[in-house]
Amino acid sequence: xxxxxxxxxxxxxxxxxxxxxxxxxxxxxxxxxxxxxxxxxxxxxxxxxxxxxxxxxxxxxxxxxxxxxxxxxxxxxxxxxxxxxxxxxxxxxxxxxxxxxxxxxxxxxxxxxxxxxxxxxxxxxxxxxxxxxxxxxxxxxxxxxxxxxxxxxxxxxxxxxxxxxxxxxxxxxxxxxxxxxxxxxxxxxxxxxxxxxxxxxxxxxxxxxxxxxxxxxxxxxxxxxxxxxxxxxxxxxxxxxxxxxxxxxxxxxxxxxxxxxxxxxxxxxxxxxxxxxxxxxxxxxxxxxxxxxxxxxxxxxxxxxxxxxxxxxxxxxxxxxxxxxxxxxxxxxxxxxxxxxxxxxxxxxxxxxxxxxxxxxxxxxxxxxxxxxxxxxxxxxxxxxxxxxxxxxxxxxxxxxxxxxxxxxxxxxxxxxxxxxxxxxxxxxxxxxxxxxxxxxxxxxxxxxxxxxxxxxxxxxxxxxxxxxxxxxxxxxxxxxxxxxxxxxxxxxxxxxxxxxxxxxxxxx
Numbered sequence: 001x002x003x004x005x006x007x008x009x010x011x012x013x014x015x016x017x018x019x020x021x022x023x024x025x026x027x028x029x030x031x032x033x034x035x036x037x038x039x040x041x042x043x044x045x046x047x048x049x050x051x052x053x054x055x056x057x058x059x060x061x062x063x064x065x066x067x068x069x070x071x072x073x074x075x076x077x078x079x080x081x082x083x084x085x086x087x088x089x090x091x092x093x094x095x096x097x098x099x100x101x102x103x104x105x106x107x108x109x110x111x112x113x114x115x116x117x118x119x120x121x122x123x124x125x126x127x128x129x130x131x132x133x134x135x136x137x138x139x140x141x142x143x144x145x146x147x148x149x150x151x152x153x154x155x156x157x158x159x160x161x162x163x164x165x166x167x168x169x170x171x172x173x174x175x176x177x178x179x180x181x182x183x184x185x186x187x188x189x190x191x192x193x194x195x196x197x198x199x200x201x202x203x204x205x206x207x208x209x210x211x212x213x214x215x216x217x218x219x220x221x222x223x224x225x226x227x228x229x230x231x232x233x234x235x236x237x238x239x240x241x242x243x244x245x246x247x248x249x250x251x252x253x254x255x256x257x258x259x260x261x262x263x264x265x266x267x268x269x270x271x272x273x274x275x276x277x278x279x280x281x282x283x284x285x286x287x288x289x290x291x292x293x294x295x296x297x298x299x300x301x302x303x304x305x306x307x308x309x310x311x312x313x314x315x316x317x318x319x320x321x322x323x324x325x326x327x328x329x330x331x332x333x334x335x336x337x338x339x340x341x342x343x344x345x346x347x348x349x350x351x352x353x354x355x356x357x358x359x360x361x362x363x364x365x366x367x368x369x370x371x372x373x374x375x376x377x378x379x380x381x382x383x384x385x386x387x388x389x390x391x392x393x394x395x396x397x398x399x400x401x402x403x404x405x406x407x408x409x410x411x412x413x414x415x416x417x418x419x420x421x422x423x424x425x426x427x428x429x430x431x432x433x434x435x436x437x438x439x440x441x442x443x444x445x446x447x448x449x450x451x452x453x454x455x456x457x458x459x460x461x462x463x464x465x466x467x468x469x470x471x472x473x474x475x476x477x478x479x480x481x482x483x484x485x486x487x488x489x490x491x492x493x494x495x496x497x498x499x500x501x502x503x504x505x506x507x508x509x
Contacts, residue, residue, distance in 0.1 A: 002050065005040065127218040130204065135159045135176055138213065147191070147218055165192050168199075175201040178214050188221070195222045248351035251336065252302055259346065268319060268329070268351050274302040287317040305333035305347035316354070327355035383414075385460075385473040389434035401477070403449030419445035419453050430460075437462050437470055443480065455480050 127143035129150075136158050140150060148164045159172045168189040178185050178201050185201040197218045204213040243262045250261030250269070256277030258269065269275075275282040276297040287295035297303065301311035314332030321327060329351050336346040381402075383395040391410050399409060402417040409417075418426050422444035433440040440460040445453040460475030 002047070003043075004047065005043070129159070129216045130213060131159060131175075131216065132213040133179060133211070135172060135214075137162070144218075147197075166190070166197075167192055171199065175199075175214060175216055178203050179211065182211065195220060196225045197221060246353075250349055252306065252347045252349055254306060254345040256302070256306070265351065274300070274349065276300045276303040284320040285317055287315050301331045301333035302347060302349045305335050305349065306345070308335045308343050310334045314350070314352070316358070327353060328358035330354045381456075381477040383475055383477075385475070387462075387470040387472060389430060389473060398477070401448075402446050417447050419447070421445075433460070434473070440475065446477065 127141060127147055129140040129144045129148070130138040132138055136156055137150065137154055139155070140148075144150060147166055148159075148162045150162055154162060159175075164171070166189050168187070171187075171189065174185065174187065182203055184203070185199075187199050189197050189199055191197065198221050199216065199218055201214050201216045203211045204215050206212050243264075245262055245264060248262065248265035248268050250265045251259045252274055253259050256274040258265070258272040258274075261269070261272070269278075269281075271278055271281060273281075275285040282297055285297075285300065287300070289295060295315070295317075300317075301315050304311050311331070311333045314330040317329050317331050318326050319329050331349065331351050333347055333349045336344050336348060338344055381395060381398040381400075383391065383398050384393050386392045390412065391414055394406050395409065398404070398414070399406065402409075402414075404413070404417050407413075412427070415423055415427050426442060426444045429442050430440060432438075440458060443455060443457045446456050448454055456477040457480045458475055458477050460473050462470045462473050465471045
């Protein structure tokens with residue numbers, strides 16, 4: 001508290017009054033005045049010191065206030081920085097929470113993948129063992145117990161210390177080589193119980209591409225080995241049969257070169273190249289179209305098969321051998337397709353030697369022509385029918401004898417030339433013979449162009465294919481007498497046409 005004493009001025013005399021007369025000072029009042037004056041001077045000094053201290057304190061206060069303002073500003077800046085840091089921390093917190101959620105999700109996925117992988121490995125039945133770089137056991141699947149005498153307590157033990165049931169004493173040492181080569185190892189081994197296995201050892205690579213160990217897996221190939229042995233035996237039998245075929249057979253590549261063939265095929269293609277691609281020997285092969293035009297090499301069966309065409313049963317071709325003699329062959333071909341039916345670009349070619357058959361057919365045709373001429377000189381009519389007994393080819397001798405036109409004679413029109421009284425029986429005998437595929441030997445009357453009827457004897461037999469089916473029927477009619485009556489034919493002629501029973505002939509072919 002600051003106390004200040006101020007001297008009051010002397011009171012002025014009221015108007016109309018005389019100023020009061022000064023009283024003489026008493027001695028005790030002088031001492032009091034001196035004491036008061038001393039106290040006053042002391043108080044003034046204290047007041048001056050206090051004022052100076054107050055001014056100094058005020059200056060210090062101003063400095064402190066300025067410092068405080070600076071501090072407040074710094075605090076404000078720090079608060080703002082703290083606010084920004086808080087925002088950053090909140091942002092980092094949110095990022096961390098998102099990262100934690102992602103890590104939890106990945107951890108769950110990893111756990112699920114681990115469970116799936118463990119169940120997959122366990123359910124696959126594949127014997128697998130995981131090893132570290134020191135060939136110590138890390139983990140294994142249950143099936144590995146079929147090969148190694150492992151127990152759950154063997155985790156961490158070296159594989160070399162574990163006995164096995166394999167006939168391969170250096171398996172563990174060989175598996176350790178993958179750490180030096182960094183390449184997978186594969187080997188076939190046999191167990192002591194006679195089963196065959198493939199052992200595959202792969203380096204165990206981490207996500208950072210570091211080799212932390214090895215994975216050894218065992219695959220049972222006993223069935224495959226048995227199938228391979230059976231396949232080799234089958235291929236050997238097939239090759240033997242293939243080589244023993246009397247036909248030349250081969251498989252051609254897209255460029256016309258033989259991929260495989262039997263021995264008989266080298267007789268026709270010693271260079272291993274199909275004729276349409278072989279400039280040196282292609283001219284040895286000749287073939288013709290149905291109209292007699294020479295067949296171009298581009299239309300040979302092998303070339304057509306390489307274009308995807310089937311040439312079955314084949315084309316008859318004339319082949320000139322090294323000795324200059326020409327032989328007849330039949331060449332068939334077909335494109336090769338895979339199991340999906342897609343053309344592979346290869347072709348199968350088969351060549352058969354039909355020279356003897358071809359020349360035999362020519363001889364038979366000559367003999368048949370001679371026989372026709374011989375019989376034609378004796379018979380009134382020669383004719384042919386198809387396997388069903390229908391007339392499909394013209395017979396000039398029949399038309400000349402009966403006067404029928406070609407159109408009237410075809411099919412079953414020949415019955416119109418039979419006498420009405422004989423027609424039903426003749427048709428029935430013919431249909432029964434066709435049904436039982438037997439010989440026809442009958443007598444009936446036929447019309448004549450000039451009028452009237454002539455008694456004839458018909459003889460017809462079936463000709464058979466190789467498979468036993470009827471190829472066609474051939475027959476002839478012989479004049480055995482005149483007249484409309486139903487008398488017997490001339491004895492001499494009838495007896496000459498009867499089957500020779502002494503030779504075992506009957507009505508069956």
